[in-house]
Amino acid sequence: MGKSRDLRVFLITYWATLTCSFLLFAGLLLDYFEVSWFVAELRLFWYLLAYFIVGKDVVLSAIKLLFKGGVFNEFFLMSLATFGALYLGEYAEAVAVMLFYTVGEQIQHRAVHRARKNIKDLLDQGPEELTLLHDEGTISKPAKQVSIGETVVYRPGEKVALDGILMGEEAAFDTSSSTGESMPKRISPGDSVSAGFLVLDKSIHVEVTHKWDESATAKIVKMVETAAERKSKSQRFIRAFARVYTPIVVMAAICLVFLPSLLLDYYDFELWLYRAMVFLVISCPCALVISIPLGYFGGLGAAAKNGIFLKGANYLDVLAKVDTMLFDKTGTLTxxxxxxxxxxxxxxxxxxxxxxxxxxxxxxxxxxxxxxxxxxxxxxxxxxxxxxxxxxxxxxxxxxxxxxxxxxxxxxxxxxxxxxxxxxxxxxxxxxxxxxxxxxxxxxxxxxxxxKKEAFATLLKLRELGVQKSMILSGDSPSKVEWMRNALEMDQAFGGLLPEDKLRLLEKEKKTSKTLAYVGDGINDAPVLTLADVGIAMGQSGTDIAVEAADVVIQDDSLEKIPLAIGIGRKTRVIVWQNILLALGVKLLVLALGASGMASLWEAIFADVGVALLAIGNSIRVKNI
Incomplete structure (x- = not known):
């Protein structure tokens, strides 16, 4: 249903844009060649039709927000400016403002759609079908459809997908994702088996005690749908800036219309009204309020395309500033x-x-x-x-x-x-x-x-990116942890740690670091993943609790994705600030030109919609990482 609705909206907008473009450019040609039959009444109808096709949604949005108390927004500014242009007979300019805004919106929606698809593709990599015991033998069923009380058959090398109780014989499991201990653990019949345990020595039967939709992984799937709503500082700043900036330019436009009548001997109302309309069109914060969230959404999509799931746009900013990295050992570095x-x-x-x-x-x-x-x-x-x-x-x-x-x-x-x-x-x-x-x-x-074969190269790359300190915090024996530190040439290593010990050491490091990241995969890593400035979990071998506690999830457990995630965060940040400086710089320049009468509505359109299109195009670059 959602896909068919999106397609219908896209087709309607596409044909509306195409039709309006034809009417606008045909009207401009008829005006240029001064065609005799293109009389004033027909000309007005022609441009009003084009304006209605692409502008009605903007005007309706302005009216709806007006009744909700939202006066100062881009919809109100564009509606006010284009109504003024229509009043002055500048029909083509009024249509152009709405047309180019609609084109910008389409480009934005297209980019967002691609980013959403990357994230959706990442999340769709859910658990494979499980083999269940049945009266007539065995059957296959997706993990999401398995009920409590059903018995699942796991073979050696398979990872337990759902929490349950071991049936039949004693068996060996790799439980390092939960305990941090590298040595296998023997579990007796009747004891609990957690999702994420790896079956080692024989086929086993596990009676399910928790359904898929009760797992932490299922909660993550829901959380990703609102990831983009967790705003970065830059996004929150721009929203707050727009709320202050917009009423200021509206008042400035009103002063631009009426103040000259008090200061000049000769006052032409329509001349100063036109300049005010130019001023309003330029002042629309479209480039900021569209392209900046799009830049962060593009960063989320680029990360998802590379198998990196971030639970909010704010973590792109945090990743860009990481200078201290703490690692669990088992399943993370090994x-x-x-x-x-x-x-x-x-x-x-x-x-x-x-x-x-x-x-x-x-x-x-x-x-x-x-x-x-x-x-x-x-x-x-x-x-x-x-x-x-x-x-x-x-x-x-x-x-x-x-x-x-x-x-x-x-x-x-x-x-x-x-x-x-x-x-x-x-x-x-x-x-x-x-x-x-x-x-x-x-x-x-x-x-x-x-x-892991990529561990040393990853640590080298992190140092090149400005990560000044790397440490191991592990529940495994100190001798193994120290051996690992020497092998990877890391700064410090601590072994034999309980979860509370890891917390204590992490809190100590946070006092001396600028931004601290922790990388882990086990149940015992969940508290430190939560407390770190940014928690990074291994998604493939990690427990549901670790994945839920983390801010960033590496889908395939590859350490190489960590410097890649930092790179995406930094590139996103650069692009966002490029957009801010581009939009504000051009707008301030053309605002001055418009107030002095040196810029027309066409220059205003470029300063508003044109800069928005440039900023959107710049934002899309992040997806190419």
């Missing part, structure tokens, strides 16, 4: 995948080569993410021998390979099995996976999360 950075083995019951072959065989038979990373690093081809594996929830693997018993896991597993761990390993906290054979310590793998 890919939520593991990699082995170092291997160290001792001689014992088996040689180092035999240990490697055995560990590779065991790891190859496990679906655990760390096991998969180990198998990938060792890469011994096909695994040999029969292996019996017992997975110890949250600790690691116990495996029998031939006559040997292998242990592959963390400190708790090895200590529980009576393995003596070297003292120097205690300093490494949990960033390693130990290996033991027949109860004897054989060595370890240093396990780290895989840093």
């Amino acid at each position: 890919e939520k995948k593991f990699e082995i950075s170092h291997i160290s083995f001792n001689e014992g019951p088996l040689s180092s080569e035999e240990v490697e072959k055995g560990v590779f065989t065991i790891a190859s038979h496990s679906s655990h993410p760390i096991s998969q990373a180990i198998a990938k690093r060792l890469d011994k081809g096909n695994s040999d021998g029969k292996v019996g594996i017992t997975e110890v929830a949250g600790l690691g693997l116990r495996a029998t390979l031939g006559e040997k018993v292998f242990l592959l896991g963390n400190t708790k597993l090895l200590q529980r099995e009576g393995v003596t761990i070297p003292e120097h390993m205690e300093l490494k906290e949990n960033s390693w996976t130990g290996v033991a054979v027949d109860g004897v310590w054989m060595g370890y793998f240093s396990v780290n999360e895989k840093i």
